[in-house]
Amino acid sequence: MRLTLHVWRQQGPRTKGRLVRYQMDNVDHEMSMLECLDVLNEELIGKGDEPIAFEHDCREGICGSCGFMINGVAHGPARATTVCQLTMRNFKDGDSLTIEPWRASAFPLIKDLVVDRRSFDRIVASGGYISVSTGNAPDANAILVPKDIADRAMDAAACIGCGACVAACPNASAALFTGAKISHLGVLPQGQPERHLRALSMVAQANLEGFGGCTNIGECTAVCPKEIPLEVIARMNRDYIAAALSQRDAEVNTIRPFTEWSTGSKLVNDPHATS
Numbered sequence: 001m002r003l004t005l006h007v008w009r010q011q012g013p014r015t016k017g018r019l020v021r022y023q024m025d026n027v028d029h030e031m032s033m034l035e036c037l038d039v040l041n042e043e044l045i046g047k048g049d050e051p052i053a054f055e056h057d058c059r060e061g062i063c064g065s066c067g068f069m070i071n072g073v074a075h076g077p078a079r080a081t082t083v084c085q086l087t088m089r090n091f092k093d094g095d096s097l098t099i100e101p102w103r104a105s106a107f108p109l110i111k112d113l114v115v116d117r118r119s120f121d122r123i124v125a126s127g128g129y130i131s132v133s134t135g136n137a138p139d140a141n142a143i144l145v146p147k148d149i150a151d152r153a154m155d156a157a158a159c160i161g162c163g164a165c166v167a168a169c170p171n172a173s174a175a176l177f178t179g180a181k182i183s184h185l186g187v188l189p190q191g192q193p194e195r196h197l198r199a200l201s202m203v204a205q206a207n208l209e210g211f212g213g214c215t216n217i218g219e220c221t222a223v224c225p226k227e228i229p230l231e232v233i234a235r236m237n238r239d240y241i242a243a244a245l246s247q248r249d250a251e252v253n254t255i256r257p258f259t260e261w262s263t264g265s266k267l268v269n270d271p272h273a274t275s
Contacts, residue, residue: 001027001088004096005040007052013109019098033076033083034059034066053112059084061225064160067167068113069100074164074223082162082225102167106174106210119209120161120177122255127201128181130190143189156184158226165220165228171212176220178206179232186239196243201253203240208254 003024010017022040031039034056041051057065061082068083070076076086091097099113107115145153159180166174182199185191191198214233221230243250 001029001091001093003027003036003088003091003094005036006096006098007112008100009052009112010109012111017109019100027088029087029089031088032059033070033086033088036088053110053114055114056084061085062160064162067102067162067164069098069102069167071098074102074168075162075225079222080225080227082160085225102163104163104166104172104211106172107163107166115163117161117163119211119257120163120174122209122257123174123178123202123205124181126205126253126255127194127198128185130185130194132190132193145188149187152187153184155229156180156187156232159184159224159228160226162225164223164225166211168219168223169212169214170217170219171215173214173220174206174209174211175214175233175236176224176228176230178202179234179236180228182239183232183235186235195239196247197250197252199236199239200243200247200250203236204252205254209257 005022005024006019007022008017009020024036024040027036027039034054037052037054044051054068055065057063059066061084064082066082066084067075070083070086075081075083076090078086078090101107101109101113102115102117104115106119107117109115157180159177161177163177165176166172169175182202185198186195216230216233218230221228
């Protein structure tokens, strides 16, 4: 199969990027999208050119490392699929594919298709945990959890933090991600003691990172490889409103964003970051 790839190439966050055309003449239908880029990179290295930088790890749709736009769609045309699972059977001979990184101010570009998603890590670090000391691990059935509650928690916990929701949203909102991380703890009995402060802190951190607001367009759940439902955003809003009323004097936990990324150098705080 013959494909024409238009891949975004950019040496670094402070350099100008552009789409570069690559012609591939022997694409196997059984390849994944990442394997297709692997083959292209081998050709580029053989010619002495610099390979395309892109993120990957498990290549099984679990880790959330991979992700980029294919013809304007996050993770490509197949629903509930990451780019590492997307096979070339989804394309036809002679197709032209435009491959670009996630576009969001909260995901600054590092190189080519690689973006800095540490903003997600900081949202989780601000409150996406249970800090109650429980001592030794309790028995599995010590706390009874109804089946419907367990199912809701598992549905939300399926989020892999790939960032497709942000890339697809016209507002670059992280509401689906933040809502999933708040919901999967907030619906369980173990998450109740910190439920309100968790919502306040994580929403405050998302705002601090520069993500946009949610206007319920639904593009996020449409491209989510784990099909996280929009109801997690509703739960987040409910918990946030309740917390804003009941704990309006509480001190929220936020982390100052980092903006520098350089191999071998120390991270530098952004002196102009605002809340």
